[in-house]
Amino acid sequence: MKHLILIIGIISSILQACQLTEVDGYVGGSSIYFSIQRDTMTYSWGTVDSDIQERVLELPIYLFGEVKDYDRKIQVRTELCKTDSVRAVEGVDFRAITKEVILPANCEKTSLQITMLRTEALRKYNRILTVVIEESEEFDSEFNWRKDSDGNPYFIGHSMTIISNEDFPKPWWWRDENDFFGVWSFKKADLICTLCDVSRKEFISSNVIPDFKLKYYAKKVQRWLDEQEEPYLDENLEPMTMGPEAQ
16 A cells, blocks of 8 residues: 555656646647637727727737746747738738747746737728747647548647728617618718717617617717718718708
């Protein structure tokens, strides 16, 4: 019995001395990845108020393998989309992305910070970029190779494609011919939120906005439209107007 306890103690000590991230059945070096579930994500400005023109995206990077007691460097490169109409441009749609990220000592997670920029073009077109983790002496790609149900190998986790858009969804209560605001348009909804100091999140939430508030918003915007020297055009290039309750 004493011998059994001694053996268990030795095994326990060995396991504690070798810290590994939790992935069963893995024996090998260290790999890193963005995600093993997806290689594409959407970054939407739709619920972000229009006065905010840049935000920082924190993209997690995970370790698969042994944790070390010293900092390690992760090499990253940026790939741009080949399609002109949706290609994200450095300095226009995002700020320059670092080529090196540090995985701190005794850590199994870090993050790549990407400063996303907002442009008018996002109202019509998505903007796409891809960040890729480079293989290095510190990090191999052994873990990143998997096999599908047919036994075909495929690569995961080493890249993340970011699709940026300005998807401002129509609120559930805004019918096709709303009595307060008339016909829906992105431009009209954005103007309402801006002039009436209503956050986009509040505007599209599932909460009920009382009719007296909606009527107040509509009349305020219509009054502003009436005060403009030149007609303020909607997305259809026709003068913007609110619904009948705002007239």
